[in-house]
Amino acid sequence: MASVxxxxxxxxxGYGGAPVCAPASFRLAPGKALALVGANGSGKSTLLRAVLGLLEPMGGTLRVLGEAPDERAAAFRTRVCGVLDDDAWFPALTVREHLYLTARGHGVLGANDVVTGLLEEFGLEQEQHALPVALSSGQRRRLLLAAGFARxxxxxxxDEPEQRLDRAMRDHLASRLIDEKAAGGAVLLATHDGDLVQQVADRAVFVSDEAVEVLTPAAAAARIAREPR
Amino acid sequence: MSHLELGEVPTAREIRRFTVLAGNARGGAGIGAVVNDAAYAVSCAVITAVLAIGAVGQLRESLPRTPAPPGSLSLAAVAVSALVAAAGATLGLAARLGPVGLGGPEAAWWLPLPVDRRPLLRRPARRLPIVAAVVGLLLVGFVALGVLGDDPGAAVATAIAAGATGAVLVLAAGLAQSAGRRRPARAAGDAVVAAAPVLALALAVSGAGSSSSWALPWWVAVVAVVLAGAAAFALDARLDRLGTPTLRAGGSVVTQAAGALVSFDSRELGRALTDAGTPARRRRSAALRTVRGPVSALVTADLVVLRRSSWHVVQLVGTALVPVLATRVPQLAGVGGVLVAVLVAGFAATTATAEGARRAEASPALDRLLPLDARSVRQARMVVPWLAMTAWSVPVFVAVGMWAHDVAGFLALGLVAVPVWAAGAVRAAYRPAPNWDGPLVATPAGALPGGLAGVLARGPDVVVLGLLPLWVALGLRTVTPTMLLLQAVAATIAVAVGSSTSTRTLLERIAGEPTTDAGGRP
Structure with a gap:
């Protein structure tokens, strides 16, 4: 396991040759969580896309697991999991089948049992045979998060995992991410939830077009509290 | 970090099979229904093909057998120029569509899996080249055999060469996509389209355009097929270089374009293909110094939209050359040929000028910010089409005037008729969505909703009816003061109709059905 x-x-x-935020420098070790905070449009999601290999950085050096991020490599896709705000579903596949496809597609043994556990954990067992179109936006968000843990x-x-989740599910997500760290996994999240930052993150990065600063979780939560509503 | 136990990763074929089988399990269609649908589709295709063959044969018989004198163009030279334009359009279209892409669900749920991407993408990568090959084969086969009446053997060789070239062009766009060079491929396609009318003019001027047969020898077909095979092999080897963003972008355009085709929405189709090439960011915003009030704001915005859409400028210039060429081709230089050339090219040109209106129809919120009623908005949106079609009309009607030996008369008539084009463009841009509630009408090509024709005719109806004095003048090859006066009256009526906010069709108005007017706001 790499130390970073x-x-x-x-x-x-950035896009089209124009940067969306100031140059960013940060590092993340196994078993740690880093939160990206900042106003809407500050560049948090764009940074996440670069980390996931979906966007070529315009400058600087970015290394994920020791390599430049390249999502075209199968090994990269096995080790790096991204949960973005994707709202695309196979219209004829059920909730359970979406999760099974993810687990089985990654070669998870006992995929059915893994999926059953995640359905229960994310409160989707009643909707497991429903098509995604029949779910509420919060339930679809939970399905996306469950898919992230199925592989x-x-x-x-x-990317903003707290969006459209109720309080109880936000708390559950926080404890799940703490477990993830305890198991040696690294977590990078963009968020507007100060509580989630304080519960989960070890460090935070404040992203803006003027400067990108590394902050403590408490300082980041205070910045979020000052964001215009 | 997960504590999941991992085994062997399934193959791409297994992933695809799982998705298809799970979907089919609740698709609700039995084998009988599928066979029935397939038989219906095949019979419609066969009937359409038979009708097309008959129409092409009739066209060939009706064309005058006039040899092309020096300095003019043969029908074969026009066909070659049209095929060059079609080749450019194929390359440009393929680059806009991807051509390799995956729809949203496939991109979101398949691409993050650690399965080999090459077999996963093989099917979508083959789809468009095969379509291009079949269309090229049939289209050129019809033209070579049906219209030009070439020797059957040579016509078949030409058709095979065209089909293979179509596949090569799409595969070339795929190779450009894998190298991250979609934009140059798109620009190259557009440049070839723009070059086609210039080629025709060059053929006419150089005297090389009077040859009556342009059929290709067999070896060209063989080379084209070999090239297509090599390009297919090269693209297959590079499929794993395609990243998620480009696959997703391509799939998104294809989905949007296919939806527009199925719903007969040409505006949405145009938006899908135009947006595919629009940069996400501009170096700087336009200063918009000509904005003095709400009307000038709309006109300025439309001018900016037209200026930023190089494809529409190419379309405007290219369509202006079509009637000019028609007057130079002996087989087309009859009244019917010139009339059809002016009508079709003119309407294609007007659609290029009304991009601003089409955008506004799709997102009317911006128009609502201005203190103008809907009628005034439509009238303001006619200004740019008016200006652009004035520029278009000058070369067109000078050529038509030379053909009819009355340059001044036809130029004057063409300029008086410009408001009709503008009204037709704006009326077409603001047409309502097709009405799918009406009963289906059986046609040889399958069942079509009855209300569709009424909606699609909005715009062309004003052009066809509003230009009646021009059509009469073309038929008589002369312009009289009465025709000029009648054309001016028709233009005034056309502007009134084009700025109307009523969404009822002509038949509904006659039947006195309740109004569904858009009201005082656009």
Whole structure:
């Protein structure tokens, strides 16, 4: 296991040649969590996309598990899991089948049992045979999160995972991420939830177009509290 | 970090099979229904093909057998120029569509899996090249055999060469996609389309365009097929270089374009293909210095939209050359040929000028911010089509005037008729969504909703009826003061119709059905 899962040095990200935030430098070790915080449009999700290999950085050096991120490599896809705000579903596949496809597709043994456990954990056992179109937006979010835990990973990347979740599920998500760290996994999340940052993150990075600062979780939560509502 | 026990990763074939079988299990269609649908589709395709063959044969018989004198163009030279344009359009379209892509669900749930991407993408990578090959084969086969009446052997060789070339062009776009060079491929396709009318003019000027047969020898077909095979092999080897963003973008465009085709929504189709090439960011925003009020704001916005869409400018220039060429081809230079060339090219040009109106129809919120009623908005949106079609009309009607030996008369008539084009463009841009509630009408190509034709005719109806004095003048090859006066009156009526907010069709108005007007706001 590498001592550093994620290393960013003056990484510049953007679209069409224009950066969306200041150069960012941060690192993430196994068993740790790093939170990206900042206003809407500050570049948090763009940084996550670069870490997931979905966007070429415009500058700087980015290493994920010791390599430049390349989602075209099967080994990268096995070790790095991204849960973005994707709202795309196979219209004829049930909730259970989506999770089974993810688990089985990654070669998980006993995929059916794993899926049954996740359905229960994320409160989807009643909807396991429903098509995603019949779910509420919060239930669809839970399905996406469950899919993230149905597969192997060394780095878990989450984009605003608290969105559309009720309080109880947010708390459950926090404890799940704490377990993830305890098991040696690394977590990188972009969030607007100060409580989640304080519960889960070991460090935080405040992202803006002027400067990218590394903060303590408490300081990051205080910044979030000052964000315009 | 997970404590999941891992075994062997399934193959791409197993992933695809699981998804298809799970979906089919609740698809609700038995084997009988599938066979029935397939038989229906095949019979419709056969009837359509038979009708097309008959129409092409009739067209060939009706064309005058006039040899092309020096300085003019033969029908074969026009066909070659059209095929060059079609080749460019194929390359540009393929680059806009991906051509390799996966739909949203496949991209979201298949691509993160650690399965080999090459077999996963093989099927979507083959789809468009095969479609291009079949379309090229049939289209060129019809033209070579049906219209040009070439020797059957040579016509078959030409058709095979065209089909293989179509596949090569799509595969080339795929190779460009795998190298992250979609935009240059798109630009190259657009440049070839723009070059096609220039090629036709060059053929006419150089005297090389009078040859009556352009059939290709067999060896060209063989080379084209070998090239297609090599390109297919090269693309297959590079499929694993395609990343999720480009696959997802391609799939998204294909899904949007396919939805537009199925729902007969040409505006949505245009948006899907235009947006595929639009950069996400501009170097700077336009200063919009000409904005003085709400009307000038709309006009300025439409001008900016037209200026930023290089494809529409190419379309405008290219369509202006079509009637010019029609007057130079002996077989087309009759009244019917010139009239059809002016009508079709003119309407294609107007659609290029009304992009602003089409955008506004799709997202009317911006128009609602301005203190203008819906009628005034439509009238303001006619200004840019008016200006653009004025520029388009000058070369077109000078050529038509030379053909009819009355340049001044036809130029004057063409300029008086410009508001009709503008009204037709805006009326088409603001047409309501097709009405799918009406009864189906059986046609040889399958059942179609009855309300569809009424909606699709909005825009072309104003052009066809509003230009009646022009059509009469073309038929008589002369322009009289009365025709000019009648055309001016028709243009005034066309502007009134084009700025109307009523969504009822002409038949509904006659039947006195309740109004579904959009009201005082757009």
């Amino acid at each position: 899962v994620l290393q960013a040095s003056d990484v510049l990200v 192997p990973r060394d780095l878990l990347v989450l």
